[in-house]
Amino acid sequence: MTSSVLGRQVEAEDEFKNTVNKTQNSKSKPSSTYGPDEDLLAALSAIYALAQDAGYELTKETVKLAEFVAPAGIVLYVEKTRANLNNINLCVHPKHSRESLSRMDGAHAVSGGHRFHSNMTRFPKRLHGGKTPTAYGWQVKVDTLLGLHRFLTAFADLSA
Numbered sequence: 001m002t003s004s005v006l007g008r009q010v011e012a013e014d015e016f017k018n019t020v021n022k023t024q025n026s027k028s029k030p031s032s033t034y035g036p037d038e039d040l041l042a043a044l045s046a047i048y049a050l051a052q053d054a055g056y057e058l059t060k061e062t063v064k065l066a067e068f069v070a071p072a073g074i075v076l077y078v079e080k081t082r083a084n085l086n087n088i089n090l091c092v093h094p095k096h097s098r099e100s101l102s103r104m105d106g107a108h109a110v111s112g113g114h115r116f117h118s119n120m121t122r123f124p125k126r127l128h129g130g131k132t133p134t135a136y137g138w139q140v141k142v143d144t145l146l147g148l149h150r151f152l153t154a155f156a157d158l159s160a
Contacts (some may be wrong), residue, residue: 043083046145051078054152062119065091070156075122077137088148091115091137093123096158101140106151111139 044066048058051068056076060067066078079089092101094114101110114136116128125133142148 040080040083043085043088044078044080046085047078047083047088047148050145050149051152054149055156056152060121065117065119067120067122070152072156072158074155074158076155077117077120079139085145086143088142088145090140090142090151091117091120091123092140092155094137096138098138101138104140104151104154106142106147106149106154107140108143108147109141115139 048066052058055071056068058066059069059075061080064079064081066080067075068078069075075093077091079091082089098110101107115138116134116136118134120135120137123135123137125135128134128136140151142151
């Protein structure tokens, strides 16, 4: 590795550490109706701060999902109920190919099939086991906050 590449990597890691340190002062704190689960709230605070630092805006929040929009208009959802710092589940629009999502920096795994959730209101709907169509998308698993930072940066560069 050349010294300039190594220098940029160190700068990126320092920027990431500063972002994580800002989580305690995040303007947007996650809400929880499940009770005071301190670990969950801390994880969500860190996730929200990283998303906002990457330019994503929190546009909608339900008990189970948080909707973020990138400056280019790309939408993704954070699954709130199972979030922790070592297992972050995101849902992205099904128009993106599973293969391209798997290759994105920071993505640990992409679901083998689509995931369905009625609160993903900006995604298309189709029938899934019931009588009414339900919104669906790809679930992307990220296994660290650094991985989340890398994925959000790469995902924001996709065309809306």
